[in-house]
Amino acid sequence: MVETARRASRRRTRLPPGSGRSLLGWFTGHRRPLPWRRNRDPYHIWVAEVLLQQTRVEQAVPYYERFILRFPTIRALAVAPVGEVLKVWQGAGYYARARHLHAAARELAARHGGELPHSVNELEELPGVGPYIARAIASFAFGAPYIALEANGLRVAARYTLDTGDVRRAAVRARLERALAATMPTGAAAQFNEAIMELGETVCCPVAPRCEECPLGGSCRAYRELEDPGSLPRRAAPKRRPHVRGAVVVLRQGDRWFVQRRAPTGLLGGLWEFPGGKIGLSETPEGAARRELREETGFVAGPLRHRGVVRHGYSHFTVELHVFEGTPRDRPRPRVAPGRRWVTRSQLLRLPIPKATEKIIRLLTPEAKDTTSPG
Ligand code: ADE
Numbered sequence: 001m002v003e004t005a006r007r008a009s010r011r012r013t014r015l016p017p018g019s020g021r022s023l024l025g026w027f028t029g030h031r032r033p034l035p036w037r038r039n040r041d042p043y044h045i046w047v048a049e050v051l052l053q054q055t056r057v058e059q060a061v062p063y064y065e066r067f068i069l070r071f072p073t074i075r076a077l078a079v080a081p082v083g084e085v086l087k088v089w090q091g092a093g094y095y096a097r098a099r100h101l102h103a104a105a106r107e108l109a110a111r112h113g114g115e116l117p118h119s120v121n122e123l124e125e126l127p128g129v130g131p132y133i134a135r136a137i138a139s140f141a142f143g144a145p146y147i148a149l150e151a152n153g154l155r156v157a158a159r160y161t162l163d164t165g166d167v168r169r170a171a172v173r174a175r176l177e178r179a180l181a182a183t184m185p186t187g188a189a190a191q192f193n194e195a196i197m198e199l200g201e202t203v204c205c206p207v208a209p210r211c212e213e214c215p216l217g218g219s220c221r222a223y224r225e226l227e228d229p230g231s232l233p234r235r236a237a238p239k240r241r242p243h244v245r246g247a248v249v250v251l252r253q254g255d256r257w258f259v260q261r262r263a264p265t266g267l268l269g270g271l272w273e274f275p276g277g278k279i280g281l282s283e284t285p286e287g288a289a290r291r292e293l294r295e296e297t298g299f300v301a302g303p304l305r306h307r308g309v310v311r312h313g314y315s316h317f318t319v320e321l322h323v324f325e326g327t328p329r330d331r332p333r334p335r336v337a338p339g340r341r342w343v344t345r346s347q348l349l350r351l352p353i354p355k356a357t358e359k360i361i362r363l364l365t366p367e368a369k370d371t372t373s374p375g
Contacts, residue, residue: 020183026215027195042141078109086352100128139189152200158233162221247289248276261339272351285322301326312356
């Protein structure tokens with residue numbers, strides 16, 4: 001008999017009873033003492049989940065500690081200037097996350113008495129809060145019976161149910177959520193969701209999963225039926241990151257450097273940096289440096305000295321920045337525009353700056369030891 005798609009899907013999602021309990025039992029003995037697990041404060045959980053969206057646990061810990069120390073409550077975050085929030089976030093990357101947290105905190109302080117709402121729908125209306133974070137907050141902080149699946153949880157669920165679908169598709173995610181919901185013990189949403197993530201991070205790893213240590217081993221379909229359970233979920237071939245060549249001008253007057261703030265949104269939005277930009281195909285690095293300086297600031301530099309090359313890898317591209325140093329050819333008119341400043345080195349280190357700018361500062365002043373990011 002030919003199996004219908006519906007029946008095949010039901011077969012796929014029927015999971016052995018009791019697997020949820022085995023998972024919780026395992027979690028009790030293997031739960032790592034992570035700082036965001038110290039309490040169930042909804043705001044602390046929210047900050048952690050935002051950080052963990054694009055940052056691995058070990059990397060996220062120092063950023064989380066620093067952020068919560070400086071902004072322990074929603075109100076503390078709401079009253080801070082955005083520049084300070086970016087400064088505290090500096091080094092964690094994906095700065096839109098910090099800008100959204102800040103905007104959402106302001107909204108909550110203005111309209112919700114500085115508290116996070118309990119309902120998933122209301123949570124999802126906040127800037128930067130998508131379905132996963134809303135469900136994570138609702139289940140971890142308020143015990144609501146939602147399945148919250150991020151990348152680790154999706155991987156565990158896809159292997160457990162032998163689902164070969166693309167986990168980036170909403171229909172596949174919904175199917176995996178339904179499958180897990182069927183095994184979630186009543187009243188244990190928070191522990192269950194966290195246990196799934198913990199399993200994904202420590203045992204059901206992206207490559208070379210440690211199936212012998214898995215509390216679900218016997219009932220995991222990928223383990224039972226695939227030669228390599230690590231082949232699920234199917235991964236798209238990684239894209240090559242394009243390489244960008246850029247030129248930067250460190251314009252100096254005495255002990256001050258000219259810096260400007262990037263546009264408030266978009267890549268590295270709101271961070272401060274030296275003027276510069278891409279080197280055109282037919283340009284020399286110095287030609288590009290002079291052109292960018294003139295176009296972005298109106299300044300014309302005198303002789304420029306090549307100080308070296310700084311390399312940095314962003315998530316979607318890599319850059320090499322040719323760093324030039326010089327002084328303005330004419331006496332610069334004082335510029336009081338809000339996004340432009342002449343700053344000393346220590347003043348610049350107090351502003352939010354990209355990693356590449358940190359590297360440029362180190363190139364210019366190799367003898368100094370201070371850094372600003374915890375990572
Ligand atoms: N990854 C995403 N959220 C997490 C959490 N709360 N604990 C550990 N890892 C996570």
